[in-house]
Amino acid sequence: MKEKLMNQIFLEKPPLEKLIEEFLPTINYWANRYVYYGMPVISKEDLVSAGLIGLIEAYHRYDPSKNVKFKTYAEFRIKGAMLDEIRKLDIIPRSVKSKISDFEERLRKLYQELGRMPEDEEIAKFMELSLEEYYKFLESIKGITFIDVESLKQKFPELEEESIFDLIAGDQREDPFEKYALKELQEKLEKALECLSEKERLVLALYYYEGLTMKEIAKILDYTESRISQIHNKAILKLRSLLNK
Structure with missing residues (x-):
């Protein structure tokens, strides 16, 4: 009886108002981490809101008997709600996704032929586009994600989708097989970053790690916001092409 009572006290949930105050730092932490996933159309505020909804749902659905x-x-529940929000905002049309996949495949071939990451002029020529058309293509793919989770799930079938997100978020996994796969993926990401200009x-550092907007980065680097968007999207495409090869 005493043990059952202690378990009940240990598992019991506090009042909702106190709960929100207690979990807000945790929600902010995961919002900051998951925003690095790379959806330019999602904000930290969106993820915080999703996290709060997840917390409230947890409050009402929690069953101490479990x-x-x-x-x-x-x-x-908080992390799950944030991931659901990210999935909902995957707004790139299928036709554009097809163009992105084709671009990544061609970029991989060109990278292998040259033995280095190609310059803009070389990419445009290989894609049979003018430089202006190439830059317009880069601008047209707003919303492209930092990592193509679907492709990585095929390459690392032993990883759960949440584990891939947690790699980006910096979370640690205990399962030895997951840790091995995550280490391999992390090494690929580090090598891919070295290939960028x-x-x-x-x-990427200013956008994802410093949390600046495209407009703020443009002001710092003395570029137009459109040009910063092109550089960002080009870097993301390069990373994806290297990670998925």
Whole structure:
């Protein structure tokens, strides 16, 4: 009886108002981490809102009889709600996704032929586009994600989708098989980043790690916002082509 009572106290959830105050730092933490996933159309505020909804749902659905700590269950629901929000905002049409896949495949071939990452003029020529058409293509793919989760799930079938997100978020996994696959993926990402130009790495760092907007980056680097968007999208395409080869 005493053990059952102690378990009930340990698993019990506090009042909702106190809960929101207690979990807000956790929600902010995961929002900051997951925004690095690379959806330019999603903001930290969107993810915080999703996290709060996940917390409230956890509050109403929690069942102490399952013998799971409320904190564990709530964090699971918070992260799940954020991932659902990211999936909903995958707004790139299929026709554009097809063009992106074709571009990535051609870029991989050109990279292998040259033994280095090609310049803009070389990419445009290989794609049978003028330089202006190539830049217009880069502008047309707003919303492209940092990592193509579907392709990575095929390459690393032992990883759950959440594990791939957590790699970007910096979360640690305990399962040895997952840890091995995540380490391999992380090494590929680090090598891919080394293939980008200094300017491309700078734009990604300012956007994803410093949290600046395209407009703010343009002002710092003395470029137009459109040009920063092109550099960002080009860098993302290069990373995807290298990660999925």
